[in-house]
Amino acid sequence: MAKNKKKKKKLGKWVLFRDGLINTILSLVVCYLLSLLFLNITFFNPITKALQDFSFLDVYYSERLNADPNIEPNILLINIEHKTRNEIGLMLKEVLKAKPKVVGFDVVLKEFRKTAEDSLLASYLDNKRVVNSFVIDKEEFISNHSFFSGSNDIGFVNFNLNNQNSVIREFDSEIKQHNKIYKSFSLQIAKKYLNNHEWKNLNIDKKLKNSSVINYKGNLEKFLSFSIDEFMLLKDKSIVENKIVLVGYLGTPTGNVFDVEDKHFTPLNEITSGKSIPDMYGLVIHANIIAMILNNSFMFEVGNGWIFFLMFFFSLLASIYFIWLSRRLKISYRTARKAVLFVFAILLVWFTLVLFKKGIVIKSAPIIAVTVFSAGFIKFYKHLVRWINTKLKFKSYLK
Structure with a gap:
């Protein structure tokens, strides 16, 4: 029984x-x-x-659960606002004179105006320490006019090409198109900053093999930033020596909440649902990616x-x-x-x-x-x- x-x-x-x-x-x-x-x-x-476009992980950033009081020491940002090419060229001249290790130029100059200012700007952009940028728009490449395209490194500024969500959580370090491999703007800058031994020792190529989750350090307040006028007024410009200088658009004036040009949604947006205003400029996202690579703070x-x-x-x-x-x-x-x-x-x-x-x-x-x-x-x-x-x-x- x-x-x-x-x-x-x-x-x-x-x-x-x-x-x-x-x-x-x-x-x-x-x-x-x-x-x-x-x-x-x-x-x-x-x-x-x-x-x-929704992730529970957005709560982690929006509530500042990862708050880090420190400013990234190796990266500086310079805001071009809506300055003339002459003013941008003079700023680049001063930046390069101060001996930075790398200068990332996140600006696309599609037209050549046949002026002396353009000639001077082209000569600075051809400096071996400068990394230029281009945009991948579907199958089309939007890049500098050939006059500004020197022999130095260039990288695409798009973030996640395979998964075009509104919220930027990941980025692609490289993409293959037309049987050619193109590297990202952030990757080119980080690789130029680190020597080959450091790069291989950190095993970065393997870590960036696929789309990578961005470990955000913070928004604009986590990086030292200047407008062109503020930088030109600095008496001692040695602050950029051996550093990475990223040049691009950061609003007019810098950090303008309502200026959405080249601005994106990120997990740091304080409104995790029904986001209305993009919260981070593209240049700051690149700064976060570069900081993640330099600090070896990759996400698994x-x-x-x-x-x-x-x-x-x-x-x-x-x-x-x-x-x-x-x-x-x-x-x-x-x-x-x-x-x-x-x-x-x-x-x-x-x-x-x-x-x-x-x-x-x-x-x-x-x-x-x-x-x-x-x-x-x-x-x-x-x-x-x-x-x-x-x-x-x-x-x-x-x-």
């Missing part, structure tokens, strides 16, 4: 596991089909875009394979637990399910933020969404079991 009871209990556990597994697989398939629906139907584009991103495994694992656990719970609780089952899922979501978000602080990035939003969906899918699975039992005998833990 006891043996039969034990056998029945063991069989019940197996049936429970099998039900949980079937529910998990079916819910994942439905999730996948729904994701295709969201991606391919124009009506859902705004929803899809909103989901792509958990791969999609592991994300899928965690989705499957937590969905399976949720399916088994809630199928079991549905037989134990009749009246309060829904309340208990919602409470458990709420606690699970809070704990996973908390754990995600803890890992992020340690330099590990895990996308918890899809894990939470799929797990909650699998838990809710049980009622549909229950109806499916009942329908199957009208056709043939199917043993199930559900009643």
Whole structure:
């Protein structure tokens, strides 16, 4: 008798596991089909875009959980505002005279005006310490006029080319087009600043092999910045010696909140949902990327394979637990399910933020969404079991 009871209990556990597994697989398939629906139907584009532009990790930055009081010592920014080419050329002359290690010029001069000022500016841009920039617009390259294109290094200023979200969380260090490899502006500058031994010792090429999550140090306040007028008025310009000087647009005047030219959304935006005004200039994003490379403060991103495994694992656990719970609780089952899922979501978000602080990035939003969906899918699975039992005998833990 006891043996039969034990056998029945063991069989019940197996049936429970099998039900949980079937529910998990079916819910994942439905999730996948729904994701295709969201991606391919124009009506859902705004929803899809909103989901792509949301991350729990934005909370980490927006609440300044990573607050660092120190200013980056190796990078200086100079704001060109809307100055003339003559004024920009004179500033470059003074910068180069002060012996910086690298000068990044994040300005594209598409026209040659055949003036003396253009000739002087071209001679400074041809300096071996200068890294020029270009923009990749679909298949087209927008770069300096050939007159300003010297023999020195050049890099693209786009950030994440494969995943053009509104919020800049990642960047590509290189891209292959027309059988040629192009390197990013930030990468070229960092590589020029570090010697070959340091570069190889830090194993940076391997770390930048794929799209990399940007470990933001901060916004404009984390970098020493000058307008052209402020820099030209400095009596002692040795402050730039052996440093990286980034030249580009930082608003008129510098840091103008409402000036959105070359400005982007980043995780540092204080409004994590329904962002209205871009919060960071492109030049400052490049400064953050360069600082991350120089300080070797790369983020490790958990791969999609592991994300899928965690989705499957937590969905399976949720399916088994809630199928079991549905037989134990009749009246309060829904309340208990919602409470458990709420606690699970809070704990996973908390754990995600803890890992992020340690330099590990895990996308918890899809894990939470799929797990909650699998838990809710049980009622549909229950109806499916009942329908199957009208056709043939199917043993199930559900009643």
